[in-house]
Amino acid sequence: MAEWKAGDRRAATRDFRNLLSLQPRDSSAHFHLGLLLRETGDAWDALTEFQTASALQPRDFQTHCELGWTLVGLQHFDEAVKEFQGVLQADPRYAPAHYGVGVVRELTNEGDYGASEFREAIRLKPDFADAQIHLAHVMVEQRNFAEAMAALRTAARLKPDDPAIHLVRGLYFKSQGDPQHALEEVRICGASSTGSPGPLRARAASATEDGTGGRGRRVPQGHQVEPG
Numbered sequence: 001m002a003e004w005k006a007g008d009r010r011a012a013t014r015d016f017r018n019l020l021s022l023q024p025r026d027s028s029a030h031f032h033l034g035l036l037l038r039e040t041g042d043a044w045d046a047l048t049e050f051q052t053a054s055a056l057q058p059r060d061f062q063t064h065c066e067l068g069w070t071l072v073g074l075q076h077f078d079e080a081v082k083e084f085q086g087v088l089q090a091d092p093r094y095a096p097a098h099y100g101v102g103v104v105r106e107l108t109n110e111g112d113y114g115a116s117e118f119r120e121a122i123r124l125k126p127d128f129a130d131a132q133i134h135l136a137h138v139m140v141e142q143r144n145f146a147e148a149m150a151a152l153r154t155a156a157r158l159k160p161d162d163p164a165i166h167l168v169r170g171l172y173f174k175s176q177g178d179p180q181h182a183l184e185e186v187r188i189c190g191a192s193s194t195g196s197p198g199p200l201r202a203r204a205a206s207a208t209e210d211g212t213g214g215r216g217r218r219v220p221q222g223h224q225v226e227p228g
Contacts, residue, residue: 129159
């Protein structure tokens with residue numbers, strides 16, 4: 001873990017593999033190796049590690065959700081939904097799984113279903129800032145501006161430095177025929193979004209490059225978990 005914290009991902013990967021050669025049933029090592037591999041862009045190898053970890057610990061909901069996020073990143077949306085819904089069958093109150101289903105529905109242009117999942121995630125976990133941001137995005141697209149702005153205000157209170165908030169504000173101003181403020185928000189968003197996961201923050205990273213205001217469908221890389 002020390003190498004990972006220090007930013008030496010190659011050494012950290014070697015250490016996890018060495019550990020697993022001695023303790024191949026260490027589910028935590030498989031899980032953290034999966035996170036590390038996904039961070040470095042090895043999504044398929046990460047998928048294998050999460051699958052192994054979830055087989056060793058089938059009741060570990062976080063592992064199943066990370067497996068789901070990896071599948072989303074690979075654009076295997078149906079399989080991802082199955083992972084998230086499998087968690088919800090075991091525990092319908094697990095808010096991150098509702099959020100995961102919501103993001104997939106958002107990415108596949110099923111905004112109504114996505115919004116329902118985001119609302120449920122927020123009901124179960126009122127401080128779930130990412131769910132508030134994604135709900136706001138869907139509501140802007142559906143022109144339900146009152147709910148969008150309420151969700152954004154809550155998100156800004158919970159997570160004021162999240163660049164995706166500026167992206168959604170930019171989309172809101174664009175919908176209101178205010179391109180100047182829209183561009184200002186998108187520029188702030190693009191300048192401040194470095195390495196953040198999730199579909200909105202992935203769009204934010206290129207919002208000033210593609211000319212779309214970040215509306216192009218991009219997939220998340222999963223959720224960051226601090227090493228150690």
